[in-house]
Amino acid sequence: MKEEYLRSIQLKLHDLRQKGFYRILRAVEGEQSHRVKVQGREVIQFSSNNYLGLASHPRLKEKAVKIVEEYGCGSGASRLVSGNLNLYEQLEVKLARFKNTPSALVFNSGYMANLGVITSLMQEEDVIFSDELNHASIIDACRMSRAEVVIFRHRDAESLEGLMKTKKGCRKLIVTDGVFSMEGDIAPLPDFARIAEQYSALLMVDDAHATGILGKRGSGTVEHFGLERSVDIQMGTLSKALGGFGAYIAGDDELRDYLINTARSFIFTTALPPAVLASSIAALEVIEENPGLRERLWENVRFFKPRVQALGFRITRTETPIIPVIIGDPHLTVQMAKMLFDEGVWMQAIRPPAVPEGTSRLRIALMATHTTEELEIALHALEKVGKKLGII
Numbered sequence: 001m002k003e004e005y006l007r008s009i010q011l012k013l014h015d016l017r018q019k020g021f022y023r024i025l026r027a028v029e030g031e032q033s034h035r036v037k038v039q040g041r042e043v044i045q046f047s048s049n050n051y052l053g054l055a056s057h058p059r060l061k062e063k064a065v066k067i068v069e070e071y072g073c074g075s076g077a078s079r080l081v082s083g084n085l086n087l088y089e090q091l092e093v094k095l096a097r098f099k100n101t102p103s104a105l106v107f108n109s110g111y112m113a114n115l116g117v118i119t120s121l122m123q124e125e126d127v128i129f130s131d132e133l134n135h136a137s138i139i140d141a142c143r144m145s146r147a148e149v150v151i152f153r154h155r156d157a158e159s160l161e162g163l164m165k166t167k168k169g170c171r172k173l174i175v176t177d178g179v180f181s182m183e184g185d186i187a188p189l190p191d192f193a194r195i196a197e198q199y200s201a202l203l204m205v206d207d208a209h210a211t212g213i214l215g216k217r218g219s220g221t222v223e224h225f226g227l228e229r230s231v232d233i234q235m236g237t238l239s240k241a242l243g244g245f246g247a248y249i250a251g252d253d254e255l256r257d258y259l260i261n262t263a264r265s266f267i268f269t270t271a272l273p274p275a276v277l278a279s280s281i282a283a284l285e286v287i288e289e290n291p292g293l294r295e296r297l298w299e300n301v302r303f304f305k306p307r308v309q310a311l312g313f314r315i316t317r318t319e320t321p322i323i324p325v326i327i328g329d330p331h332l333t334v335q336m337a338k339m340l341f342d343e344g345v346w347m348q349a350i351r352p353p354a355v356p357e358g359t360s361r362l363r364i365a366l367m368a369t370h371t372t373e374e375l376e377i378a379l380h381a382l383e384k385v386g387k388k389l390g391i392i
């Protein structure tokens with residue numbers, strides 16, 4: 001690379017290191033499970049979104065392998081160009097049933113689904129109301145739509161309504177995470193639904209972290225609140241609790257048709273590989289047939305969360321298997337994560353820009369497959385390291 005550009009990159013990296021925001025990739029060997037192997041060493045995994053442990057579930061593996069043998073590896077081109085695999089149809093029918101919506105459309109990732117749906121529906125003259133802690137993919141989608149973006153306070157219906165009153169005579173979209181990925185709390189959807197109704201705004205929920213976790217059948221926050229008729233657009237991912245890869249938008253038939261015809265992140269990208277679709281189909285079957293898996297996860301939450309609090313750590317107002325421990329200083333957070341790792345417990349340090357300045361945290365994500373013994377090991381390590389660092 002040309003010298004002057006290289007130098008400016010080096011300076012920026014140096015700056016990130018100084019601020020404690022520098023990131024590295026850590027190589028994992030073998031499967032993503034409640035235990036993972038890193039540099040030949042096994043540690044207990046508390047950093048993934050693989051909440052139900054499906055990423056290494058035998059049913060998913062088996063189905064993916066079988067489909068590779070039948071269908072091969074790649075998909076050839078975009079869904080509109082080289083033909084829409086029948087696996088897509090099977091998966092979308094299952095997803096619509098799971099979400100209790102007329103239709104569903106699969107995208108290559110949650111990032112691309114948010115980008116596609118928000119830029120397709122909202123343009124320059126429109127206004128998007130977005131929670132201040134929404135996922136980065138929503139923020140980027142809002143920017144790319146060129147619509148006016150109005151940020152409301154986190155989970156604050158009053159803040160939303162106050163801002164909504166100032167925008168009259170335009171098309172509006174309210175967009176929120178269902179479960180906030182770095183907080184673990186749940187959006188007050190009933191309040192948002194009432195506001196959306198009153199001010200004639202579309203309501204969209206990003207259910208990346210609620211799919212497979214919340215609701216009677218595990219279909220997400222909309223089911224959790226019983227708001228099937230009030231939420232216009234649901235985004236969900238196949239990559240977190242469902243253990244695979246990809247995402248979808250669930251809603252009306254017309255919405256699906258419209259996205260197929262206008263969502264650029266749907267049109268201008270190669271279709272997912274057959275095995276990826278197959279494992280998602282298997283994941284939905286596993287979730288449907290084994291409600292006990294979800295129950296195990298919640299048992300782990302009930303065991304772990306009060307014990308972390310009792311140790312004296314400050315956690316967010318979480319209501320889900322995401323248990324963020326607020327540390328504050330990014331350097332200290334990284335040091336704590338490193339010491340925990342040395343104790344055999346992998347809890348990721350989350351720093352800005354993923355979270356607001358001064359709120360660096362350890363994001364502990366529980367899994368259904370964590371044993372009580374593993375949770376006890378984690379609590380013991382947290383106590384030891386927390387005391388050593390003077391955090392508790």
Ligand SMILES: *Cc1c(COP(=O)(O)O)cnc(C)c1O
Pocket residue numbers: 108109110111112114135137177181206208209237238239246247
């Ligand atoms: C992970 C996540 C996404 C992005 O999904 P990917 O499939 O990983 O691209 C979008 N929104 C939220 C809230 C997420 O947590």
